[in-house]
Amino acid sequence: MLEAFGITPQALVAQLLVGLINGSFYAILSLGLAIIFGLLNVINFTHGAQYMLGAFFAWIGLTQVGNWLGMPDFSINYWVALVAAPLLVGAIGIVIERLMLKRLYHLDHLYGLLLTFGLALVIEGMFRHWYGISGESYSVPEALQGGFRLESFGLFLPKYRMWVIVASLAVCIATWYMIERTKLGNYLRAGTENPKLLQALGINVPLMITLTYGFGVALAAFAGVLAAPVFQVNPVMGSNLIIVVFAVVVIGGMGSIAGSIVTGLALGLLEGLTKVFYPEASSMVIFVVMAIVLLVRPAGLFGKEK
Amino acid sequence: MKRNTLTKAVAAIFVAAAASSSFAQKISDDVVKIGVLTDMSGTYSDLAGKGSVVAAEMAIEDYSKSKTILGKKIELISADHQNKADITANKAREWFDKEKVDVIVDLVTTSAALAAMEIGEQKNKITLNSGAASLDITRSKCTANNVHWVYDTYNLGKSREALVKAGKKSWFFVTADYAFGHNLERDTAQIVTSNGGTVVGSVRHPFPGSDFSSFLLKAQSSGAQVIGLANAGQDTINSVKQAAEFGISQKQTIVPLLTFITDVHSLGLKAAQGLSVAESFYWDLNDKTRAWSKRFYDKHKRMPSMVHAGVYSSVMNYLKAIESTKTDDTKAVMDKLKSTPIDDGLFKGNIQVNGKFSHDFYVFEVKKPNESKGPWDYYKLVATIPAAEASAPLDKSCKLVK
Numbered sequence: 001m002l003e004a005f006g007i008t009p010q011a012l013v014a015q016l017l018v019g020l021i022n023g024s025f026y027a028i029l030s031l032g033l034a035i036i037f038g039l040l041n042v043i044n045f046t047h048g049a050q051y052m053l054g055a056f057f058a059w060i061g062l063t064q065v066g067n068w069l070g071m072p073d074f075s076i077n078y079w080v081a082l083v084a085a086p087l088l089v090g091a092i093g094i095v096i097e098r099l100m101l102k103r104l105y106h107l108d109h110l111y112g113l114l115l116t117f118g119l120a121l122v123i124e125g126m127f128r129h130w131y132g133i134s135g136e137s138y139s140v141p142e143a144l145q146g147g148f149r150l151e152s153f154g155l156f157l158p159k160y161r162m163w164v165i166v167a168s169l170a171v172c173i174a175t176w177y178m179i180e181r182t183k184l185g186n187y188l189r190a191g192t193e194n195p196k197l198l199q200a201l202g203i204n205v206p207l208m209i210t211l212t213y214g215f216g217v218a219l220a221a222f223a224g225v226l227a228a229p230v231f232q233v234n235p236v237m238g239s240n241l242i243i244v245v246f247a248v249v250v251i252g253g254m255g256s257i258a259g260s261i262v263t264g265l266a267l268g269l270l271e272g273l274t275k276v277f278y279p280e281a282s283s284m285v286i287f288v289v290m291a292i293v294l295l296v297r298p299a300g301l302f303g304k305e306k
Numbered sequence: 307m308k309r310n311t312l313t314k315a316v317a318a319i320f321v322a323a324a325a326s327s328s329f330a331q332k333i334s335d336d337v338v339k340i341g342v343l344t345d346m347s348g349t350y351s352d353l354a355g356k357g358s359v360v361a362a363e364m365a366i367e368d369y370s371k372s373k374t375i376l377g378k379k380i381e382l383i384s385a386d387h388q389n390k391a392d393i394t395a396n397k398a399r400e401w402f403d404k405e406k407v408d409v410i411v412d413l414v415t416t417s418a419a420l421a422a423m424e425i426g427e428q429k430n431k432i433t434l435n436s437g438a439a440s441l442d443i444t445r446s447k448c449t450a451n452n453v454h455w456v457y458d459t460y461n462l463g464k465s466r467e468a469l470v471k472a473g474k475k476s477w478f479f480v481t482a483d484y485a486f487g488h489n490l491e492r493d494t495a496q497i498v499t500s501n502g503g504t505v506v507g508s509v510r511h512p513f514p515g516s517d518f519s520s521f522l523l524k525a526q527s528s529g530a531q532v533i534g535l536a537n538a539g540q541d542t543i544n545s546v547k548q549a550a551e552f553g554i555s556q557k558q559t560i561v562p563l564l565t566f567i568t569d570v571h572s573l574g575l576k577a578a579q580g581l582s583v584a585e586s587f588y589w590d591l592n593d594k595t596r597a598w599s600k601r602f603y604d605k606h607k608r609m610p611s612m613v614h615a616g617v618y619s620s621v622m623n624y625l626k627a628i629e630s631t632k633t634d635d636t637k638a639v640m641d642k643l644k645s646t647p648i649d650d651g652l653f654k655g656n657i658q659v660n661g662k663f664s665h666d667f668y669v670f671e672v673k674k675p676n677e678s679k680g681p682w683d684y685y686k687l688v689a690t691i692p693a694a695e696a697s698a699p700l701d702k703s704c705k706l707v708k
Contacts, residue, residue, distance in 0.1 A: 011527050018519045125347075132608075134352045134543065134572035140551070147553065155523070156553040230551070231516055232543045232572065240516055275520035280483055282520075283512035 007276060014155040019272015020265065021161050024168035025223055027264030029241070030248040031172055031257065032219035035179070038192045038255035039212045042101060042112040047245070048238025049120040050089050050217045054224025055233045056127060057085040059138045078141035078225075082167075085225045086218035093217030097210050120239065127235035135234025144229075164226050171222060172261045179257050188212065192255070247290045253303020263301060332633045333378040335406040340366070340621055343397055343422060344412040344437065346386035349514065349539045353566040353611040354414040354437045359384045360606045361614040362411060365621035375628055383407065387418050394418040398425040408634050409434060409624055412617050416440040416486050423452045430636050434624060436616030439538075439564060440489045441698060444662040448704035451636055452661045453643060455653075456616035457586050459486075460698035461667050462563050463494035465584035468669070468689060469532065470501040474559060478530035479508035480521050480545060482537035487513070490563050491536040506530045513537070518545045519552060526554050535562045543573050550577060566611045570684050575675040578684075583670045587612035587652060588685050591668075594651035609682040615652045623648055655693045660704040667696035 007015075029051060036044045061076030061084065076084065096119065104111045140160045147158040179185040190198045191205055199205045224238075231237055245264075252263030267286050274282040293301060342362050344354045359382070366373055366380050373380045383405065387394040394413075401407035402425065410426065413419040414437025426433040427449040435443060436455045439462070443454045477498050481487040487510070495505045507528050509521045522545065525533045533554070535545050542562045549560045562569075565583045589599030589609045598618070602610045610618075627642040628634050644657045648665075655665030670685035678684060700707045 014523055015520055018523065022517050128347060132352045133349060134540070134568050136572060137547065137574040137577055139576060158551045160551070232540060232547060234540065240514060272520060279509050279511055279521065
């Protein structure tokens with residue numbers, strides 16, 4: 001049957017693998033969104049810009065910081081950036097939460113959405129002004145250059161892409177474990193259900209909310225650093241991706257942790273398959289699935305009806 | 307008394323004569339207004355955008371320090387068309403009707419360019435197009451008031467003829483799924499097949515895309531010698547980058563069919579080295595291009611793309627045409643432009659009846675990092691395709707071709 005589409009089983013496996021890589025980006029980004037929505041009830045439209053910030057900070061660290069400090073040989077390498085960039089972007093997120101988002105919790109969702117959307121435009125605009133639209137190249141770190149040639153599949157698999165899958169799955173699973181299986185996670189989930197009661201029991205809920213936002217944002221930046229060597233680092237890299245990621249979150253069920261991870265990976269695979277059989281539809285297929293899911297299960301695949 | 311009347315009569319004749327001679331030098335609305343309509347913030351804002359405004363300003367200042375022509379002021383305005391045809395059409399209409407704009411330049415993105423050309427034809431105003439690519443602009447969609455200044459998809463396809471003749475016979479296209487990508491694929495495929503090559507397949511990707519690995523793997527498994535990238539800007543950059551990542555560039559030749567120097571700048575030489583690039587302008591071609599580009603760089607902090615050079619050249623030649631015809635009347639200026647050979651140091655050639663500015667085209671190879679002397683020193687000239695060969699033959703699908 002596959003031959004009818006002019007594709008061998010080997011090539012199909014290769015394509016699925018590529019789909020899985022994109023799926024891991026979707027998973028890690030939608031996870032951050034789901035966490036933020038779960039506790040803050042904020043639809044964080046700045047997520048794409050924060051992903052872009054992660055990638056840009058990694059690039060700035062590698063190529064610019066040395067010159068700024070007057071030490072041309074100094075640079076922050078990929079591995080340090082993988083930790084430092086999310087921390088920095090997370091810290092910026094905390095400032096945003098404390099200064100702005102905090103004031104909107106008692107209002108309708110729409111206000112949070114407008115604020116974060118506006119912030120995304122401002123951040124992207126600044127980077128466009130400074131660095132232009134074409135963006136910058138970030139090369140693959142030395143340890144992960146090259147790849148494996150899988151002769152039986154006729155496929156060359158770059159090491160870096162394998163690393164993306166491993167790293168993002170590890171982070172996703174660790175996050176899931178933390179939220180579903182630890183004491184801290186208990187508080188978070190309790191805060192999602194009934195923040196007032198939790199506060200009455202002596203937990204500092206506002207602080208928890210702030211840190212949660214910072215963490216969700218840091219996840220976006222982490223994905224950004226992971227993406228930097230794969231995609232061109234440019235100011236609009238996030239806004240191209242964020243709409244798809246929102247669709248993933250809606251399909252998985254707003255606020256569902258496991259749901260967003262599984263859905264992210266699954267939709268990456270689905271998109272990969274579409275690229276094989278009908279590439280013209282590959283940017284649309286996720287939204288078709290979204291429409292169907294919303295018709296059948298309005299709360300999403302893993303969401304609970306409230 | 308009689309004598310007095312005679313003096314008055316003579317004076318009146320002189321006044322009338324003066325008035326009629328100023329009639330010959332007619333500038334509508336007492337101002338020559340040039341509008342730069344371009345992509346200010348989107349995908350094409352580096353290769354056109356603000357740089358095009360800088361180039362137009364330079365042209366006006368170089369033409370006249372006092373920014374005047376035949377005693378009237380030259381003004382410049384600009385706007386963002388966001389690569390959308392409807393916004394372009396509305397802006398063009400507003401400019402021609404209310405803002406007294408005489409000519410619109412730049413017009414990057416084919417769909418936007420076609421929209422502006424249509425309004426220009428309705429309002430009998432001029433459009434000088436430097437940014438858009440499609441060959442249709444001077445074929446089925448041609449208008450009498452338009453010049454296609456810098457490049458078209460035929461030029462780009464034709465530049466690959468040598469490659470096919472050199473033995474790269476089998477091609478696979480990775481094509482952006484919209485009008486421009488389709489046209490570029492069509493015009494290049496035509497060159498490939500007419501030179502004995504074959505197109506073994508193509509894949510159309512959504513525009514804009516970010517991950518091209520699926521499409522590149524398809525291209526790889528097709529076994530074609532050449533993978534032609536019929537896309538532009540960010541899509542091309544990511545395709546080239548990912549082709550290298552998947553080791554495709556080692557066995558097959560990756561040919562980005564439309565590349566601007568701004569793309570190469572942002573890819574970096576490490577990723578872009580060895581690529582074959584077709585352009586009609588490069589800052590380091592000769593003394594004149596170097597001198598002009600240096601001045602452009604001082605103002606814009608980036609070297610000019612071929613679109614920027616085209617905007618400068620089109621504004622400069624438009625002003626010269628007004629000067630020599632002594633009017634900004636659309637037909638007179640267009641006739642002058644089409645009948646005068648152009649050699650302004652940046653482009654050299656002549657404008658054909660269908661509005662195509664026919665000039666030389668160049669094939670460059672991107673330098674290796676160790677060959678480059680510094681930022682923007684990116685290209686080695688490989689071949690010059692003379693104007694007559696580079697430009698599409700006149701075709702009756704354009705209503706101006708008899």
